[in-house]
Amino acid sequence: MTDLTTAPGRSGTTTAAQTPPEPGGLTTDGLTVGYRARAVWGRGRPRAVLEDLDLRAGAGELTVLLGPNGAGKSTLLRTLCGLLPPLFGGVRVGGRHITEEPPAALARRLAVVLTDRVDAGLLSARELVALGRHPHTGFTGRLTPGDHEIVQWALAAVGAGHLAERPAAELSDGERQRVLTARALAQEPDVVLLDEPTAFLDVPSRVSLTVLLRDLARDRGLTVVVSTHDLELALRVADAVWLVDRSSHVHTGAPEDLIASGAVAAAFDADHLAFDAVSGSFGLRRPARTTVAVDAPADLLPLLERALAREGLAVRRAGPGDDPQVAADADGNLTLHGADGVVRTHSFHELTRAVRTW
Numbered sequence: 001m002t003d004l005t006t007a008p009g010r011s012g013t014t015t016a017a018q019t020p021p022e023p024g025g026l027t028t029d030g031l032t033v034g035y036r037a038r039a040v041w042g043r044g045r046p047r048a049v050l051e052d053l054d055l056r057a058g059a060g061e062l063t064v065l066l067g068p069n070g071a072g073k074s075t076l077l078r079t080l081c082g083l084l085p086p087l088f089g090g091v092r093v094g095g096r097h098i099t100e101e102p103p104a105a106l107a108r109r110l111a112v113v114l115t116d117r118v119d120a121g122l123l124s125a126r127e128l129v130a131l132g133r134h135p136h137t138g139f140t141g142r143l144t145p146g147d148h149e150i151v152q153w154a155l156a157a158v159g160a161g162h163l164a165e166r167p168a169a170e171l172s173d174g175e176r177q178r179v180l181t182a183r184a185l186a187q188e189p190d191v192v193l194l195d196e197p198t199a200f201l202d203v204p205s206r207v208s209l210t211v212l213l214r215d216l217a218r219d220r221g222l223t224v225v226v227s228t229h230d231l232e233l234a235l236r237v238a239d240a241v242w243l244v245d246r247s248s249h250v251h252t253g254a255p256e257d258l259i260a261s262g263a264v265a266a267a268f269d270a271d272h273l274a275f276d277a278v279s280g281s282f283g284l285r286r287p288a289r290t291t292v293a294v295d296a297p298a299d300l301l302p303l304l305e306r307a308l309a310r311e312g313l314a315v316r317r318a319g320p321g322d323d324p325q326v327a328a329d330a331d332g333n334l335t336l337h338g339a340d341g342v343v344r345t346h347s348f349h350e351l352t353r354a355v356r357t358w
Helices: 073-080 103-107 125-137 145-157 173-186 203-220 231-237 255-261 263-268 301-309 348-356
Strands: 026-036 046-053 061-066 088-093 110-113 191-195 223-227 240-244 250-253 273-276 281-284 290-295 313-317 326-328 334-338 341-345
Touching: 026 073, 046 073, 046 088, 061 073, 061 203, 061 231, 073 191, 073 223, 103 110, 103 125, 110 173, 125 145, 125 173, 145 173, 173 191, 173 203, 191 203, 203 223, 203 231, 231 255, 231 263, 231 281, 240 255, 240 263, 250 255, 255 263, 263 273, 281 301, 290 301, 301 313, 301 326, 301 348, 334 348, 341 348
Parallel strands: 061 223, 061 240, 110 191, 191 223, 290 313, 290 326
Antiparallel strands: 026 046, 026 088, 240 250, 273 281, 326 334, 334 341
C-alpha cells in the first residue's frame, strides 16, 4: 500500500501532508428506502424496506453497514448514491441534497463502487481508473499530467499498480474490485460508498483494503461508507456502524456501543453460532457433554478451548491438587489423560481425534 501522506492533493501536486476538508459527511433526513410497485389497474403501493432513517456518516471516518442477508443493505446503499429514489425523506452530502446537484457536480463529490458487473470493453486497468477523472476534465475529457498522477496514486493505493497495463476484461474478480476502488478514489470525492469491496479478496487483502479505507478517511478527510459481510474485521477497524437487524431497525454507534447493547448478537446469533462480546468473534454454540480440567500456558489455552469445543467439551482451569485431563506446555506438547491411557502429541488434530474416542 502507498504512503497516504504523499498522495496527490486536489490540485494534482504532491504534498507532505493533507489537510482534511471542512466537516461535511453524509446524512439522511427521515429517509425511507424501498421500491415503488408497478401499478396494476391503476393501483400500486410502494414497498418500504427501511423506514424513517436519520443517519450520519462523518467526514474522516469509516462507517460500516452491517446486517443479515436480505436486510436491505444494498437497497439503502443504492438510495444513498441516487440510483434508487427514496420513498420519503432525503440524502445530503456536505449539507446539500443530492437531488439538488447536477450529475457532474455530484460525481465530483460522491463516488460509488457497487457489486454490479462492469463491462470494461478493451480498456486497460489504468484507462478504467482514469474514467474517475472525467468529472474534473471538463468538455474535452483530456487528462492533464496532474490527472495522470492521481490515477497512478489511486492504483498504487489499492495495491493494483502492477495491473495498470493489463486488459481490464482479463482481471480476476478480486483484481477488478481493487481497480474499481481505485477508480472511485481517482474521482477525489468527499464521500465514497462501497458495496462489498472485499468480497472476492483473500484474507490478507481484505484486511489491507479495509485498513486502507479507514486510513484514507482519516488522512484525506473522506466520508467512507462500506457495506460488508466481513463482520469481525469491520467491528475491529470501523469508526462507526450502521447495523440493520432482523426487524429492519437500524442501530448506530461505535462498534463497542453495539456490542455492549447486544445488538450485534441479536442480529447475527444463530442456532449453532454465537457472538462473543469479549473476543469480538463468533464461536460454535453447542451444549457441552462434559467439562474437562485443563492446564495450559495462557497463549495456548484459547486454542485448546476452540479445539475441545468442537468436540462438545467445556473447559475449566485445573486448580491446585487437580489432575488435569488435558495439558499443554510452553514447548507445544499436548497431553490427554483418557480412560484408555495417555496420549502425547504436538498436533491439535491428533489431540481432537483422541478426544472423540475418549
